[in-house]
Amino acid sequence: GEDVEQSLFLSVREGDSSVINCTYTDSSSTYLYWYKQEPGAGLQLLTYIFSNMDMKQDQRLTVLLNKKDKHLSLRIADTQTGDSAIYFCAPEAPYTDKLIFGTGTRLQVFP
Amino acid sequence: DTAVSQTPKYLVTQMGNDKSIKCEQNLGHDTMYWYKQDSKKFLKIMFSYNNKELIINETVPNRFSPKSPDKAHLNLHINSLELGDSAVYFCASSQGAWGSDVYGYTFGSGTRLTVV
Numbered sequence: 001g002e003d004v005e006q007s008l009f010l011s012v013r014e015g016d017s018s019v020i021n022c023t024y025t026d027s028s029s030t031y032l033y034w035y036k037q038e039p040g041a042g043l044q045l046l047t048y049i050f051s052n053m054d055m056k057q058d059q060r061l062t063v064l065l066n067k068k069d070k071h072l073s074l075r076i077a078d079t080q081t082g083d084s085a086i087y088f089c090a091p092e093a094p095y096t097d098k099l100i101f102g103t104g105t106r107l108q109v110f111p
Numbered sequence: 112d113t114a115v116s117q118t119p120k121y122l123v124t125q126m127g128n129d130k131s132i133k134c135e136q137n138l139g140h141d142t143m144y145w146y147k148q149d150s151k152k153f154l155k156i157m158f159s160y161n162n163k164e165l166i167i168n169e170t171v172p173n174r175f176s177p178k179s180p181d182k183a184h185l186n187l188h189i190n191s192l193e194l195g196d197s198a199v200y201f202c203a204s205s206q207g208a209w210g211s212d213v214y215g216y217t218f219g220s221g222t223r224l225t226v227v
Contacts, residue, residue, distance in 0.1 A: 035218075043154075043201065043203075043218040044218070045217070088154070099156075101146075101154040101155075
């Protein structure tokens with residue numbers, strides 16, 4: 001089955017860029033999503049990328065997809081303290097109608 | 112107006128008890144899910160229903176029984192609760208049954224279950 005890996009922690013200074021990385025094993029995912037989970041809350045869809053795209057920009061968020069290396073990244077420009085949360089990479093497992101979540105990366109933003 | 116709502120938000124109960132978690136979505140989605148998030152924040156799908164029909168049933172003890180009275184509701188009943196059942200349970204919904212769309216999944220805010 002699909003395996004999704006993310007590093008567990010990332011710490012950045014306010015105003016810097018954050019880059020959260022994700023590797024996955026199944027290259028046939030059609031959609032790949034990024035979710036954000038704030039403390040004590042549910043998951044919130046942040047953005048997604050379709051598998052035939054290399055890059056998608058959405059305001060402060062940039063998603064990069066390298067299908068050959070099965071690598072997905074989320075860049076947050078001008079990171080703010082409100083961005084502190086856990087970020088989940090979630091490729092869609094093909095033909096199964098389910099998402100496979102990575103472990104999540106805990107982003108901590110300090111002043 | 113909450114799109115996917117779960118109740119209760121918190122549930123503390125003793126081992127051996129039976130409990131239910133309810134989920135409702137008002138998005139008109141066809142598919143609903145239960146996910147379990149363990150203490151390490153790892154999420155794993157448990158069940159999914161499409162239009163009241165079970166389509167995914169991962170390896171979950173049969174003490175867990177989902178029930179979908181209509182496509183807007185998916186409840187989770189757990190018998191004989193064990194300490195290891197302590198986790199956060201998320202309900203979610205999506206538009207399609209096979210393949211996703213640009214909206215992905217909409218999650219509820221989670222139910223934190225603590226078994227003591």
